[in-house]
Amino acid sequence: MKLHITDENLENLQRPNSGTLQVIDNDKSFFQVNVGKYKTTFYMVTSRRSRNFRENLGHWPDISAEQARDEAIALHGMIRAGKTPRRKTAGAKTLREAFDRSIALREMDNLITPDTANQYRMTFDRHLTKLGTYSLDEIHEDDIYDLKMRLKDSPYVFKFIRAMLSQVYRMNSLPSPFISVTVMRTTKRDTKIMDHHEWAKQVFALQNPVLRNFKLLSALTGVRAGNMQTVKREHVDLDEQTLFLPKTKTNKNVTLPLSAVACDLFDELIQYSEARNKSWVFFSRKDKPLRYATKTGHDESAV
Structure with a gap:
């Protein structure tokens, strides 16, 4: 029903014996009140951009009709201006x-x-x-x-x-507001797929043994570039033909078997590293792990 919502009219309004009676203000249709058998509650109800808003303004007579109307007008103005009303629940977790x-x-x-x-x-x-x-x-x-x-x-x-x-x-057992917002599609960049013959030709053409063997051993063992960069001499056991990785992506220690070809490549690198008094197998100029740009395949720090 429609009615000019005031304290006087609410006092004279007959309460229903069951259910609730919805009253819409004559002047401000977004200002409404639900009248129940024991409780009367003010609401601000509106919509914007296909989204419905229903804000609880409080109970009468704890809050007067005039106070509820003023708050409803303020909230409605915020929503029409494109702002989301912030009505924080007491004790709510941020x-x-x-x-x-x-x-x-x-x-x-x-x-x-x-x-x-x-x-x-x-x-x-x-x-x-x-x-x-x-x-x-x-x-x-x-x-x-x-x-x-x-x-x-x-x-x-x-x-x-x-x-x-x-x-x-x-x-926190709450519906996520992120679910209804879709992820933007991205345009795929044109990438050139290199066949293994062309890749091998480029790798073997590298003059730097550290970078050359880094690429070859990564391909032979399947070890991620980030793990291969941090391999030290003590991690390679040429007698047992194994490679120890102290920390992988899953935060676990892994020991991998090595082929004869991989052992030969590691042997060459270890001798190269020992001759220069380096602790890392794949080292840079300042005796730090090789900084290898996996996306470009280019490195400027190897010596």
Whole structure:
């Protein structure tokens, strides 16, 4: 029913014996009140960009009709201006608090490595500082859409954040606002696929034995470039024909068998390293692990 919502009219309104009676204000249709048998509640109801808003303004007579009307007008103005109303629930957990707890628990259970946890925290600090101050139930699809637009030139970063925070919402048994916002498609760059003959020709043409054998041994063993860079002389056992990797991507120690060809290549590198008093098998100018750019295949630090 429609009625000019005032304290006087609410006092004279007959309460229903069961269910609720919805009253819409004559002047401001977004200002509404639900009258039940024992409770009367004010609401602000509107929509924007195909999204419905229904904000609880409080109960009458704890809050007067005039106060509820003023708050409804203010909230409605915010929504029409494209802003999302922030009505924080008392004691609600902020996104930052929930995120920190999620990372701490996953680290404790060895589900992620410390390096991965630090990467998550750095990403949060860089892109989610403002959202981190809001409680989990305050964040809406509009906020995620705005974040998506800010990161439109970095779709992989948005995809990473979306997966990272969806996990936070799952751990708190809340629906994630990230799910309804799709990840932007990226255009694939034209890449030249090199056949093995051309690859071998380029590798064997390299004058630097460190970089040449690095590429050959990576291909022979299947070891990731990041692990191969940090191999030391004591990690290679030529008698047993094994390679020890102290820390892999899964944070585990691995011992791999080596073929005769791989042993010959490692033997050449170890002698080359010992002659220059280096501790690393694949070393750079300052006796540090080889800095190898895996995307370009080019390295300027090898000696």
